[in-house]
Amino acid sequence: MFAFLHTLLQRPELHPVLLENRRYFAEFDQGRPLTDCRFVAFDTELTGLGRRDEIISIGAVKISKMQIEMDHVFNQLVRPANLSPNQATFIHHITPEQLREAPTLEEVLPQFVEFCGDALLLGHFVEIDMGYLNRAARKILGGTLANPTVDTLRLVKAYKETSYICDYGYCDQSFSCNLDELITEFNLPRFKPHDALEDALQCAYLFLFLAKKLNNGEIKTLRQLYQAGQPLLLRQN
Structure with a gap:
């Protein structure tokens, strides 16, 4: 209880950019x-996936x-508190030397929220990126982002689920949802993996492909898109 009150007292007042963000929605x-x-497809690069890991690129x-x-x-490196190399460096190839002169997240995050404006946020397994963004937003901006999200991972699962059942009468749940493999499977433009901007572009192309393919191209509204992204059993109830 005391820890919660201490955290609450330390939280800053709502930043003006977040007030504007909430007004939009x-x-x-x-x-x-x-x-x-309007949509914003986005991705973050992280020092890792632990609670203490940080955003180093948006x-x-x-x-x-x-x-x-x-x-x-929007394409920005972010200087983390800890500049030591780690295992993730071998994946995204962002070195401490590249980050040394980059702005901090305190500078970058308000700019990113302003860039997003009244757009819905698109991501592949978007909960991970939003988790790190919102954790930082609570600390820096005094609250979380209000932008609704669309997860292309959910849309992929819904699309494949429907396609498998139509073609085979059942759904094989072993299909891959890896972004790079999906780009190959659907013959979409390819960008460099493990780069925040390029992964965002991959996600954008994947989203547009799925929005046209789901429900035989009959998705016209946001509500229909959200409904299409639900598991098939929920859609049938």
């Missing part, structure tokens, strides 16, 4: 056509009218 209409919605690209806006991207 005070009235969120899931009945809006997808073509009227990459994002905007989608408007269901088209990728290649001239509206």
Whole structure:
């Protein structure tokens, strides 16, 4: 109890950029056509997946009218508190030397929230990235982001689930949901893996592919998109 009160007292006042963020979504209409919605496909690179690990890169690209806006991207390295090399360095190839002159997350996070504006946030297994973003947002901005999210992982599972049942009468749950393998399977443009901006672009192309393929191309609204992303048993009830 005392630890909770101590954390609450230490939390900063709501940052102006977060106040604006919440104003955008005070009235969120899931009945809006997808073509009227803005999305931001994003990805983060981390020092690892533990509770003490940190964001070291954020990459994002905007989608408007269901088209990728290649001239509206966010791509920023972030200097963590701990600059020591770790196992993750061998995956994303971001070295302490590259991060030494980068801005801190205290500087970068408000810029990213402003970049996202009133867009829905897209990610592949988006809960991981949002977990780290919101943990940082509580500390830096005084609260969490209000942007609704869309997880391409859920959409992939729904698409494959439906396709398998239509073709074979059952669903083989062993299919891969790895982003790089999905790009190959669906013959989508390929970008460099383990780079935040390039992974965001992969996610954007995957999202547009799935939005057109799910329900035989009959998805027109956000509500239909969310419903399509639910497990098949829930959709049938």
